[in-house]
Amino acid sequence: MTGAAIQLAAAWLRAQTPRPSPVIPALRSKFGLTPLEAIQAIRAAGESQDMETRASSQNDQA
Secondary structure, three states, rough: OOOHHHHHHHHHHHOOOOOOOOHHHHHHHHHHHOHHHHHHHHHHHHHHHHHHHHHHHHHHOO
């Protein structure tokens, strides 16, 4: 799998409300990821959400 597939899975995961449960099997099934790649996608989804939250907070304070 490539980094692009992980980023695609992360983008998909960010858009899911609520997130699928259990999330790792859902990512593996939908995107054909290995368990490690699924974890990387979860981390990537969380990191970008954290950045969006920080940017929003900074804009609110300005």
